Amino acid sequence: MCQKPVAKNHRAVMCDRPECQQWVHIKCGNITPEEYEELKSACDSPSKKTVWFCSVCENINLLTSLDISADSFPTDNSFSVLSESDMSEEDDFDPDHELNLSSDSCSSHSTGTKSSEDHTSPQRRPKFRKLRLLNVNCRSIKSKRKQHDLQAVIEQEDPDIICGTESHIDSNYFTSEIFPDTHEIFRKDRNRFGGGVFIGVKKDLLAMQEENMDTDCEAIWVKILFAGKQPLYVGCFYRPTDRDPIPLTKLDEAVKKLTGKSALPNIILTGDFNTPDIDWENGTIVTGENKPQYGRHLNQTMIDLANDNMLSQVQRIPTRGENILDLVFTTIPDQIRKVETAPGMSDHDAVAVQLDTTVKYARKKPRKVYLYKKGNMDGIRDEMEQYKDSFLQSNPTDNDVETNWTSFKTELFHLMDKHIPQKQISSWQDVPWMNMTIKRQIRKKKRIWKKAKRNGSEKNWKDFREIRKVIKSSMKRAYEEYIRSILDNDNTMIESKKKFWKFINSQKKDSGGIPTLKTEGGLATTSASKADVLNRQYQSVFTEEDTASFPDKGPSPYPAMPNIIFTTEGIEKLLGNLNPQKACGPDLIPIRVIRETAKQIAPILQIIFTQSYDTSTLPNDWLSANIVAIFKKRK
Template sequence: MQMIDLANDFNLEQMVTEPTRKNNILDLFFTTNATLVEKSIVIPGMSDHDGIAMLIINTSPKRNKQKPHKAYLYNKADMPGIKNELNRFSNEFCNKSHTISGNVSVEEMWSEFKSHLNTTMDKYIPSKIMSKQNKTPWISPTIKRMQRRKQRAYNKARKSGNSSDWDNFTSIRKDTHKVTKFSYRKYVRDVCLDSKKQFWSFIKNISKDSTGISALKDHGALVSDNKQKADILNNQFCSVFTQEDIHSTPNIAQNTTPPIENITIHTPGIEKLLKDLNQNKAAGVDGISPRILKEAAHELAPILSKIFQASLDTGELPLDWRNANISRFIKG
C-alpha cells in the first residue's frame, strides 16, 4: 500500500502490464509521462523469472502533428456572389418548404441547407489544404538570409581552417543568434497581447507532449486503449443519471397554470443572433464556420428560421444537432 500511495502522490504510472513470474508482475517501471513509453513487452527470462520486461522508450516526447485540413481564404472570397447565390436559394427553399413542409423531415431540410451552403462556399471562396502550421513564425526572411550566410561562413572556415575565417563565422553566428532571440521575444510578446486564441495556439504548437487521459482502471484492470477509456468514461457519466420508475408514477393534480402559447420563430430574431456570432470561433460538428453565418446572416436567416420552426413543431432534431465534440478539462 505504501508503494501505491507513493505512486499516487507523485502521479506515477506503472507501465508493465504482463506477468514476469507466473501470474505476478515483479518488474515494475514507473513514469510520470506515459507517452514516452511506446511499447512494453515481456521476453523469455532467466533463473526464477519466467520473463523480463522490456520497454521501448522514446528519448523525447512525441510532437502533436496536425492532420491536413481544408482552410477557406475568406479574405479572397467573393461575398457579393455568395450573397446572391444564397438569396436565390433562400427564396427557393422557403417557398418549397412552405408548400410541402408536411412531407419533408427536418433532417432533410437541414441536409439540403448544409449541402448547398458547402457547395456555395467551394464555388466562391478559394481554399487550400493546410498540412502543417509554421512552427517558427518569428523567423523572418532577413533572419533566414543571416542563417544561410552563417552556414556559408561555417563551411568556408571548416574547409580552410584559418583562424580569421573561424572568427568571421563566430561573429556572424553571434549576430544571427541575437537577432533571432530578439525576434522570438517580440513575437511572443505580441501574441500574448493580441488575443487569447493566438496565445493558446502558440502554446499548443510548441507543446511536445501528448499525454491525454491517463490509464483508467476498469474492474481492477488498467486500461490504456483510447476507445476503451472513452467507453469507461461514457459509462461512468451514464451511471449518474437518475433512472425514473415509469411504472409507478404519482398522480398529478389538475394543472391550473395556463398552457404556453405556440412558439413562433421570427426571421429578424435569427438574423440578429447570426450577426452577433463570434466569427473567430471554430466550426462545430457540422463544419459550418461562424464567419459565413455572420457574413451572410441576412440571406441565411429565412432558411434557418424555417428549419428551427419545423424542428419545434415536429420535435425532431437533425443528427448534427445531437452530436458534439467533447474535451476534458483537468479540475484543480
C-alpha cells in the first residue's frame, strides 16, 4: 500500500464502513479502470447495484461516492491532508498491471509507517478478486516451446481456472514437467497424436474432479467449492472435426446428470466445439454454399444440447478467422461479467471469462527462515556455555523432564533469534526463469494484439508477429540459462547438489500433494482434517493384538541387557556427526545449530536423557512425529 496522499484528480474510492472510511487509490485497491467506470456509472443510477472490496479493512462495500471534490473530500484520513501537487498516481498508473498489488501501493496504517510484512513478496495476489477463467486451444503441449507458450498465456491472463483442449499428451508425460506448479491439474488424455483436455485450478481454490460425469467423449469435469455459496461445475470439451454426433450425445448425457436435478446448478462448459455454422444470437443454423460445414444434423444436435440443458452460449467473438469455434456455455449468464478474446498459443485465440463471483484466497502465512551464513555461531556457543553452567548449578534433577527440556529449547531459540538474522518468505509460486523483462514483453504483446484486432492494420499484425517471436526466443534463452546455471555449478558443493536434485525431482513428480478427500461425514479439505482421515484409515487396517494374555516362553536363553549409560562424550560425538542438510523434527530445532553447539549442549542433554530413562517419561516434543503420505499410483 502506498503512502502517497490522495489528490483531487486521483481515481480513488472510499470505504463506507464507519470503522474504516479510508480512501484508496484504485491501483492499490485492485480496481481496474473498467470497474471504476462501472462504479461511477452506478453512482449516477441509483437502481444499479455494484459492490467492491476494501483492501484496507477487507470488507464488502455496496457502492460509494466516487466524486472527489474539495468540499466533500475528508482530510482526516491515513493518507494525510490532500495535496494538489502530488499528481504521481495518474502518471504512474499502468492499465496492464491492474492486478498487481506491490508492496509500495497504499497503506492502511494510521501512523503512516510501512510494516515489514508489506515486503515479503515482490508481487502479491490480492486477497479478493473476481473469478477468472481462460479457455485455450493448445494444439499440443509436448514440446518445450509449446510449454513456454502455455506459461506465457498463464502469465498474460493470470486465470484462476484454465481449460485446455488438444493437449496431445498421454500418461508418459508427467504433469509436473508440463504445467506450472501454481495450478492443480486435472487431465483426460487421448494419445500423443491428437485430442486430450485438461482443467487447471489455482491451488488457492478447493477443487475436485467429478469422475461420475465421465462419458465416452473428450470432456473433463471439475467441481469447485466456495464457502457459503453453491459449487461451480466447470467442464472442458473438445469435438473432433468430423460429422459424428456421438461426442455431443455423450456430452449431453454428462450434462444431464447435473441439469436433471431439481435445482439448476452453476455450470460453465467451455472448449473447442468446432461448430462454426451456428448463429448463436438467434439459435439457428447458417445455410448457404457448403454450409453447414459438418451437416445439419450435427449442428442441430449442438443447439438441442444447449436448449435442453438451459445453457446460454455467451461467447460471440470469432476465435479462428471469422469462425466462432471456442464456446462458453453457462447456466448463470447473469453472473458473467466479461467475455473477451486474447492472444492464444495456436491458430485459435484464447477466450477469457470474468465472473461476478468473488474469490477469497487462502494465502499461507509467510514463514521465518534463518540466514545461517550471516549468523554469529561463536556468539551462540559463548552464551550457550554460560547457560550450561547455570543449568548444571540449578539442580536440574529437582525438575521434571518436560521442564528441563522446555527450558533448554527456549534458551536455544532465544540465542538463535539474537545471533542469526532472519527473513520472512511467502508461498508465492512463480516460474523461476521467467524474469521481469519477459513479463513486460508479454504485456506489450497483448496491447499490440488488441490494437491489431481493433484496426486490422497489417503493420500492427506485423509488429505482433515480431514481438511474439522475440518472446519465444527470450523464454527459450532464459530457460536454457536457468538449466545451465544448475548443471554448470560445482556439484561437489552441498548447496549445488540440493539445487540440482530439487529441479530433477520437480520434473518427475506427478502429484501436487493430498487432494480433497471424501468421507462419510463430508469433505476433508484442510491439512488437519486430511491427516485425521488418513490416520483413521491406517488404524483400520492394522490388527489389534490381544495384550491381556501373552504366551509363556519360559526363561530367556540370552543374558540380561546391562543398564544404558548416557555419557557426555558419546552424545557430543553423535551430535557432531549429524547431517546439517536434514530437516528438523517437530521440535523445530535446526540440525545445523545442534551440530554447531554440540560441545555446549551435550552435558545438558546427558542430564535430560538420563532423567528420561530413569523416570520412564518423555517430553511432549518427543512423542510427536512428522508423517508424510506418499502417493501410490493405481495399477
